[in-house]
Amino acid sequence: MLNQQETVMNKQKRFKIQGPCAYEFDSGNTGSWRIERPQVDFETCVKCGTCATYCPANVITIEKDKEICVDIMWDYCKGCGICANECPKQCITMVEERCGK
Numbered sequence: 001m002l003n004q005q006e007t008v009m010n011k012q013k014r015f016k017i018q019g020p021c022a023y024e025f026d027s028g029n030t031g032s033w034r035i036e037r038p039q040v041d042f043e044t045c046v047k048c049g050t051c052a053t054y055c056p057a058n059v060i061t062i063e064k065d066k067e068i069c070v071d072i073m074w075d076y077c078k079g080c081g082i083c084a085n086e087c088p089k090q091c092i093t094m095v096e097e098r099c100g101k
C-alpha cells in the first residue's frame, strides 16, 4: 500500500508526462478563432518575465534592451489570458480581437 508521500510523487510523475503532449497541442498555429489578445502597457512593465514564464504556449519573449520589451508571437498566442492574470504589475489587458484591423 502506498503512503501519502508516494501517492503525491506518483501524481507529480503523471503530471510531468502530460506536459509535452499539451505543449505539442499548443504549438499549432492559432488561426482565426482567438477572441481576445493581450495588450501590454510598456510604461508600467518592469520586464520581469513572469508573463513569459506562465504562457502555456511559450510565445512570449522579453527583450530587456528594447522599449517594446514584451514580444508576443501572434500566430501562436491562444488568447487564454494567463499572462494578464499572472503579471505582477497588472499591465497586460485582454482586448477584443479585431481580425484584419
Ligand code: SF4
Binding pocket: 037, 038, 054, 055, 056, 057, 058, 059, 060, 072, 076, 077, 078, 079, 080, 081, 082, 083, 084
Ligand atoms: S494570452 Fe495566453 S497564449 Fe497568449 S501570450 Fe498570453 S499566456 Fe500566452
Ligand code: SF4
Binding pocket: 040, 044, 045, 046, 047, 048, 049, 050, 051, 052, 062, 070, 086, 087, 088, 089, 090, 091, 092
Ligand atoms: S509580467 Fe508584466 S511586468 Fe512582467 S514582463 Fe510581463 S508584462 Fe512586463
